[in-house]
Amino acid sequence: MASVKVGIIGLGTVGRGTLDVLRRNATEISRRIGRPLQVRQVVVRNPARLEGLDARDFDVVQDPFALVNDPGIDVVVELIGGIEPARSLVLAALHNGKHVVTANKALLALHGNEIFALAQEKGLVVAFEAAVAGGIPIIKAVREGLAGNRIEWLAGIINGTCNYILTQMRSKGCGFDTALAEAQALGYAEADPTFDIDGIDSAHKLTILGAIAYGVPLEFPAVHVEGIRSLQGIDVTYAEELGYRIKLLGIARRTAQGIEMRVHPTLVPAAHLLANVEGPFNAVLVEGDAVGQTLYHGRGAGAEPTASAVVADLVDVARTLTADPANRVPHLAFQPGQLASVPVLPMASVESAYYLRIQVLDKPGVLAQITRILADEEISIEAMIQKEAPDGAESVPVVLLTQRTLEGRMNRAISALESLPVVNHSIIRLRVETLTGSH
Ligand SMILES: NC(=O)c1ccc[n+]([C@@H]2O[C@H](COP(=O)([O-])OP(=O)(O)OC[C@H]3O[C@@H](n4cnc5c(N)ncnc54)[C@H](O)[C@@H]3O)[C@@H](O)[C@H]2O)c1
Numbered sequence: 001m002a003s004v005k006v007g008i009i010g011l012g013t014v015g016r017g018t019l020d021v022l023r024r025n026a027t028e029i030s031r032r033i034g035r036p037l038q039v040r041q042v043v044v045r046n047p048a049r050l051e052g053l054d055a056r057d058f059d060v061v062q063d064p065f066a067l068v069n070d071p072g073i074d075v076v077v078e079l080i081g082g083i084e085p086a087r088s089l090v091l092a093a094l095h096n097g098k099h100v101v102t103a104n105k106a107l108l109a110l111h112g113n114e115i116f117a118l119a120q121e122k123g124l125v126v127a128f129e130a131a132v133a134g135g136i137p138i139i140k141a142v143r144e145g146l147a148g149n150r151i152e153w154l155a156g157i158i159n160g161t162c163n164y165i166l167t168q169m170r171s172k173g174c175g176f177d178t179a180l181a182e183a184q185a186l187g188y189a190e191a192d193p194t195f196d197i198d199g200i201d202s203a204h205k206l207t208i209l210g211a212i213a214y215g216v217p218l219e220f221p222a223v224h225v226e227g228i229r230s231l232q233g234i235d236v237t238y239a240e241e242l243g244y245r246i247k248l249l250g251i252a253r254r255t256a257q258g259i260e261m262r263v264h265p266t267l268v269p270a271a272h273l274l275a276n277v278e279g280p281f282n283a284v285l286v287e288g289d290a291v292g293q294t295l296y297h298g299r300g301a302g303a304e305p306t307a308s309a310v311v312a313d314l315v316d317v318a319r320t321l322t323a324d325p326a327n328r329v330p331h332l333a334f335q336p337g338q339l340a341s342v343p344v345l346p347m348a349s350v351e352s353a354y355y356l357r358i359q360v361l362d363k364p365g366v367l368a369q370i371t372r373i374l375a376d377e378e379i380s381i382e383a384m385i386q387k388e389a390p391d392g393a394e395s396v397p398v399v400l401l402t403q404r405t406l407e408g409r410m411n412r413a414i415s416a417l418e419s420l421p422v423v424n425h426s427i428i429r430l431r432v433e434t435l436t437g438s439h
């Protein structure tokens with residue numbers, strides 16, 4: 001049988017990993033598909049990337065638009081990242097009747113509705129396993145393996161760079177900048193690492209996960225996003241003292257009022273499996289009504305782990321090349337005509353427990369003022385630690401854990417606390433999730 005002809009755009013970390021895996025596992029891959037995958041062309045912008053690579057069995061080309069217009073290519077693999085020209089290339093490939101494999105979560109989170117609509121109209125596949133949690137087959141798990149469930153919630157460590165930084169800060173007392181530079185050198189970070197550390201990359205991935213979990217369109221602007229840039233080492237330490245670790249989580253949850261979609265640093269009980277996902281590893285915990293909790297763990301970034309997902313998508317596409325387009329697995333898990341319009345809840349309507357660090361002047365009666373304000377908002381205190389003032393410090397930290405409450409109530413309490421004359425700094429507020437049962 002004729003080979004499946006592949007064109008790859010971008011020979012960066014993931015592009016190079018994809019070529020290496022395709023080459024090393026070529027025999028196994030063609031045994032799985034029933035015919036060979038043949039990389040015909042690779043678009044290389046920076047010739048230095050060819051160093052040490054045997055490029056004899058494909059054409060190295062310059063113009064990605066020529067590749068997506070070439071009738072000799074069946075499947076286009078987009079691995080350049082960013083919005084343009086990636087968006088135009090993917091749309092042009094679809095217009096030309098080619099299937100697409102992409103690792104580009106930013107592109108899908110922002111323009112996926114348009115891209116999937118065109119693919120559907122043309123009877124083509126856009127495969128994107130590498131876009132969420134790298135090598136972990138989370139798209140396949142949620143879209144197919146859990147298709148019998150009503151998904152209640154999911155919570156994931158879905159950015160390897162942030163998890164690497166948080167792990168280094170906690171376990172080695174490493175500085176933020178040093179840990180970030182290491183993550184970049186290891187090929188985990190985005191071209192613009194602010195996407196990682198400000199939570200935007202996690203929000204791109206959560207947008208995709210939320211869509212396939214709940215059968216809603218991709219709604220990136222509705223996701224609440226906080227990253228780890230302003231996280232302070234002292235809060236990592238106090239969280240540990242209280243029995244928690246801080247993880248950057250992406251959380252999607254169904255409630256009676258709508259869907260929560262949020263990315264923020266989160267205190268997770270130290271004994272919880274997610275708290276023990278370390279370094280560049282990712283993990284996604286999914287609660288389905290029938291199955292209960294399932295956990296998916298593995299490498300979410302890096303050349304070959306991400307290539308593992310790109311190649312799996314190529315195998316998937318090759319197997320369904322001749323299938324009736326109407327009978328393929330729908331891109332967003334639910335049939336396109338069945339997507340629901342469920343509101344994404346504003347943060348004020350989200351319920352969470354909280355960690356608060358309140359810097360106060362060391363005066364009598366301060367704690368009574370704090371507890372009264374919390375009581376006025378019906379917020380119960382779960383635990384409290386008060387530290388000695390370091391020599392010469394003008395304020396002492398009071399660290400509180402609260403029970404679950406509405407974020408709107410917590411916002412009002414924080415404003416009232418910050419207006420107290422004894423509170424002389426902005427209050428540090430972090431959310432706490434136990435990730436058991438219904439939450
Ligand atoms: N690195 C990871 O661990 C990882 C994991 C999952 C997903 N991704 C995604 O995979 C994609 C690629 O990431 P990467 O880490 O390999 O990035 P990278 O920066 O290492 O590689 C991108 C390559 O594309 C090339 N390129 C850019 N614009 C081009 C153009 N117009 N024509 C031809 N080449 C062009 C660049 O020169 C570079 O070599 C991104 O969408 C990223 O979000 C990366």
Ligand SMILES: N[C@@H](CCO)C(=O)O
Binds near residue numbers: 158189196302
């Ligand atoms: N920059 C991303 C790559 C994987 O999507 C991360 O650190 O997780």
Ligand code: NA
Binds near residue numbers: 129
């Ligand atoms: Na994946």
